[in-house]
Amino acid sequence: MATATGVYNTTYRRDFALRHTKAEYARLALLLVVAVVLPFRLDHYWLGYLDLILLSSIAAVGLMILTGYTGLISLATAGFLGVGAYTTANITTRLHWPMPIGVLGGTLMAAALGAVFGLPALRVKGLYLAISTFAAQAIFNNRFRDWRWLTNGQFSVSANTPKIGSHALNSDFRWYWVLVVITALVVWGGVNLFRTGLGRALIAIRDQDIAAEVIGVDVGRYKVMAFAIACGLAGFAGALQAHYRNIVTWERYDFDTSFLLIAMIIVGGLGSISGAVYGAAFMTWVPAYITRIGQGIQARSSGGTPLIIEKLPAIQLGLFGVVIVVFLLFEPRGLARLWQRTKDYFRIWPFRY
Amino acid sequence: MSRFILLTVNGLANGAILSLAALGFVLIYKATEVINFAQGQFLVIGAFVVYNANVTWGLPWPVAMLVGIGAGILLGIVVERLILRRLVGESNLAVIMVTIALDAALFGMVLFTWGAEPKPAPKFVPHGSVHLFGDVAVAADRLWAVAVAVVVFVGVALFFQRSRHGVAMRAVADDQQAAMVQGISVNRVFAFAWALAGAAGAVGGVLLASVNGGTSLDLESFAILVFPVVILGGLDSVLGTVVGGVIIGLLVEYTKSYMNVNASQMLPFVVLVAILIVKPYGLFGQVRIERV
Numbered sequence: 001m002a003t004a005t006g007v008y009n010t011t012y013r014r015d016f017a018l019r020h021t022k023a024e025y026a027r028l029a030l031l032l033v034v035a036v037v038l039p040f041r042l043d044h045y046w047l048g049y050l051d052l053i054l055l056s057s058i059a060a061v062g063l064m065i066l067t068g069y070t071g072l073i074s075l076a077t078a079g080f081l082g083v084g085a086y087t088t089a090n091i092t093t094r095l096h097w098p099m100p101i102g103v104l105g106g107t108l109m110a111a112a113l114g115a116v117f118g119l120p121a122l123r124v125k126g127l128y129l130a131i132s133t134f135a136a137q138a139i140f141n142n143r144f145r146d147w148r149w150l151t152n153g154q155f156s157v158s159a160n161t162p163k164i165g166s167h168a169l170n171s172d173f174r175w176y177w178v179l180v181v182i183t184a185l186v187v188w189g190g191v192n193l194f195r196t197g198l199g200r201a202l203i204a205i206r207d208q209d210i211a212a213e214v215i216g217v218d219v220g221r222y223k224v225m226a227f228a229i230a231c232g233l234a235g236f237a238g239a240l241q242a243h244y245r246n247i248v249t250w251e252r253y254d255f256d257t258s259f260l261l262i263a264m265i266i267v268g269g270l271g272s273i274s275g276a277v278y279g280a281a282f283m284t285w286v287p288a289y290i291t292r293i294g295q296g297i298q299a300r301s302s303g304g305t306p307l308i309i310e311k312l313p314a315i316q317l318g319l320f321g322v323v324i325v326v327f328l329l330f331e332p333r334g335l336a337r338l339w340q341r342t343k344d345y346f347r348i349w350p351f352r353y
Numbered sequence: 354m355s356r357f358i359l360l361t362v363n364g365l366a367n368g369a370i371l372s373l374a375a376l377g378f379v380l381i382y383k384a385t386e387v388i389n390f391a392q393g394q395f396l397v398i399g400a401f402v403v404y405n406a407n408v409t410w411g412l413p414w415p416v417a418m419l420v421g422i423g424a425g426i427l428l429g430i431v432v433e434r435l436i437l438r439r440l441v442g443e444s445n446l447a448v449i450m451v452t453i454a455l456d457a458a459l460f461g462m463v464l465f466t467w468g469a470e471p472k473p474a475p476k477f478v479p480h481g482s483v484h485l486f487g488d489v490a491v492a493a494d495r496l497w498a499v500a501v502a503v504v505v506f507v508g509v510a511l512f513f514q515r516s517r518h519g520v521a522m523r524a525v526a527d528d529q530q531a532a533m534v535q536g537i538s539v540n541r542v543f544a545f546a547w548a549l550a551g552a553a554g555a556v557g558g559v560l561l562a563s564v565n566g567g568t569s570l571d572l573e574s575f576a577i578l579v580f581p582v583v584i585l586g587g588l589d590s591v592l593g594t595v596v597g598g599v600i601i602g603l604l605v606e607y608t609k610s611y612m613n614v615n616a617s618q619m620l621p622f623v624v625l626v627a628i629l630i631v632k633p634y635g636l637f638g639q640v641r642i643e644r645v
Contacts (some may be wrong), residue, residue: 073446120629127445128390128588131580132629135622138577142622146615259453264448311465318461324454329439334449 018191035184039176047172053277053284054179055241056125060235060264060276061190067262070192070226071206073130076117077234077261079140082253084235085112086150089159092243094152103239110235111228117229122220123253125209137255144250156249157280159242170297175244182240183277184235190273193229202226260287263324282335286323290316357491360606365393366495366564368602369502370575373557375582375594377550383526383589384546387437390452392554393576394459400562400572401467407475412453413432414477420586421555431542452476470544471569474491478563505556506595509549513591518545526589574618578605581621584628587638596636 009015019025039047059077066072084106091102115134121129151157162165162169169175193199203224204212213219243250260283268279296311332336378392398496403421406412412420423632439449478497482490513519526541533539561575562568566644582601601621609617634640 067446073449075449109579119627120626120633122630124629124633127382127386127449128629128633130388130445130449130582131584134580135625135629138580138622139619139626142615142619146613146619172628256457259450259457262446262450266446270444270446279527314461314464316461318465320452321456321458321461325436325451325458326453327448328454329436332443 004305016060016195027169035233036179043051044172045192047176049170049284049288051175051179051244053281054176054183054260055237055244055332056264056280056284057183057233057277058186058240059237060261060268060280061186061238061273063261064228064265064268064270064273064276064320065190065202066192066226066230068265068272068276069199070202070223072118072121072125072205072226074133074227074230075130075255075258075262075264076133076136076140076200077230078253078255080114080231080234081111081238081241081257082140082144082248082250083231084238085159085248086144086157087235087251089157089248090150091158093158099160099243102159103236103243104144106239106242107236109230110238111232114231114234115224115228117231118224121223134255139256141250141254151248156247159245161246162243166277169243179240179244186236187273187277190276195271198222198225266328266334269334269339272336275336278335280306287320287337290319356610358489359491360610361603362491362495364603364606365599366498366560366573366602367605368558368599369499370561370598371578371582371602372562372594372598373502373505373553373560374576375579375598376506376591377500377553377557377584378579379586379589379591380546380553381523381550381596382583383591384522385437385441385543385625387448388452389550391432391456391459392550392579393573394456394463395425395551395554396558396561397463397570397572398428398459399551400558400568401472402641403475403555403559404472405467407477408473414475416497417477418556421559422552424476425551425553425555426548427551429547429549429554430544433547437547437575438540438543443613445511460461460573462568471567471571474563474566474568478560492564494560494563498564501556501560505553506591509591516535516541521541521547566625579621579622581625583635584625585635587635590637593635593637 010153014020019028025240038050057243059081063077066074068195084103087106087109087327088099088102091097091105092099113136117132120132123130148154164178167174169178181301194203201212201217204215205219205222209219238253264279264283265276266279267282268277294316298312373385374396377395378389381387381389381392386484399421402424403417407414422587430529432455433576436451440451456556479493481493483493483496483614484490513523521532522535522542524535524537525539529539558572561572565572565575578601582594582597584593584597585600586597603626604620604624605617608620628635
């Protein structure tokens with residue numbers, strides 16, 4: 001529907017445009033309307049999930065830039081979420097500096113550390129690099145647990161509720177408006193990044209790194225930069241999340257969260273910024289749904305079958321793993337590819353190809 | 354001094370177990386270029402199956418061991434045949450994701466079958482202590498872990514030198530296409546690599562359960578140390594797993610005693626990152642010359 005029947009661009013300006021057809025503008029307008037109407041329609045429970053989706057989207061866009069556009073794998077996104085969260089919590093509760101400075105500090109700290117763990121990119125690539133980020137995750141998780149100066153000797157550290165003017169951001173509804181604007185800006189920035197020289201260089205590295213080097217892209221530098229951008233965005237999301245939840249504890253930043261973020265970008269389709277948002281929505285919803293099924297079973301079989309209740313965590317975890325495995329076997333390129341295939345099917349129907 | 358000797362023996366035992374876990378990891382990587390994030394579960398499942406066979410079903414321990422190894426082999430083959438073979442040629446990311454998801458699925462399965470309660474350690478691995486150098490009392494099961502690992506690695510070395518299948522595996526690792534032209538079934542080699550990984554995992558799992566004093570889900574947190582081991586030794590080097598395993602095993606044990614537990618869990622990963630920056634292909638890994 002929103003696809004053009006052909007390429008009819010007569011100027012470079014039109015060729016570079018992000019949207020070509022009226023239908024694409026209509027779709028954007030529709031999305032805008034949905035974004036405005038949705039929070040008034042949802043109940044408290046789902047509004048909370050909506051905020052979580054927006055927060056995950058920010059980190060997922062960062063990971064998409066790194067993995068989907070530069071072709072580097074990061075298994076440490078959750079670690080960098082944690083870096084952002086701990087940094088802003090310390091800046092705002094200990095130094096009593098305002099929240100924007102805390103969030104900025106968290107972002108920069110995560111970007112700097114991301115660049116450090118991206119340094120092996122100067123020497124290795126592919127799977128070796130993935131293991132480097134796995135190490136980053138292990139190290140961060142370990143330090144969050146062990147370094148009590150991060151949390152002032154406590155198990156957790158609190159992050160205050162920010163204020164805009166005289167309005168405290170103390171409800172999911174209020175947070176929604178802040179987050180939706182921020183996410184829109186991040187998505188807008190992400191899409192436009194790939195119309196700049198930096199973005200094009202990253203794509204060149206993904207497609208053929210040797211050729212990129214030959215045409216003058218400093219591959220090592222850009223790879224480290226991609227790590228800094230992705231980890232910085234993760235830190236940004238983590239910092240916002242810290243203020244959203246008001247508390248920072250180390251359990252939130254474990255390997256499972258990193259894994260979930262990768263699942264988000266795969267499901268959304270590698271190489272598409274909006275895919276990161278759709279993937280975040282889907283992968284936030286699936287575990288919530290699996291938990292809900294579990295609660296449903298629990299409610300129905302109260303007293304009846306204690307075995308199932310006892311085994312519920314195991315079933316949920318196993319089910320989640322199986323869903324991902326089956327999904328990847330069925331369509332290794334994610335929901336986006338599935339959607340494309342469905343569209344193609346109807347476009348060329350009744351023919352097979 | 355006696356503390357140092359004790360730590361060294363414990364470290365060597367940990368290293369021996371890590372080498373066994375890393376062996377499976379490296380065999381899979383060499384043959385199929387897959388990084389198996391589920392390797393830790395191979396150890397856990399092997400340990401639990403042996404526990405089940407020995408204690409619950411009351412089989413004598415050699416039979417129980419065989420059952421455990423058989424289960425490991427079966428698990429490896431099933432995973433290869435049902436999942437990884439379908440993903441040949443797909444991107445690294447999809448393959449990594451599948452093995453991580455497999456790890457979650459297997460973890461759920463273990464939790465479902467055996468529960469979160471730790472089970473006692475296998476009884477048949479000799480316990481008690483042995484006196485070394487006069488007065489240093491060393492736990493006997495640690496020495497057994499080292500001895501078993503030595504036997505397994507000698508066996509693996511002979512397998513790669515003498516057996517047709519071993520030579521075929523080396524050929525595939527060396528050049529897949531050339532091996533195919535020679536009439537070697539690459540599919541069978543892949544299955545073989547996964548089966549060996551499962552078997553090595555089962556043996557390592559039983560030793561780990563014995564050294565740890567209990568068969569439990571926590572065994573996996575030890576098993577993630579295979580990553581520093583394989584990076585230190587070289588991702589595609591069997592010799593590297595031995596050397597890397599011993600170094601990391603000793604490092605963990607010394608730092609645990611002289612520093613603290615958390616530091617001992619972190620330092621191997623710091624070593625990992627340092628190695629990647631300084632000598633990326635590890636001590637014995639094959640260096641890929643690619644100037645980008």
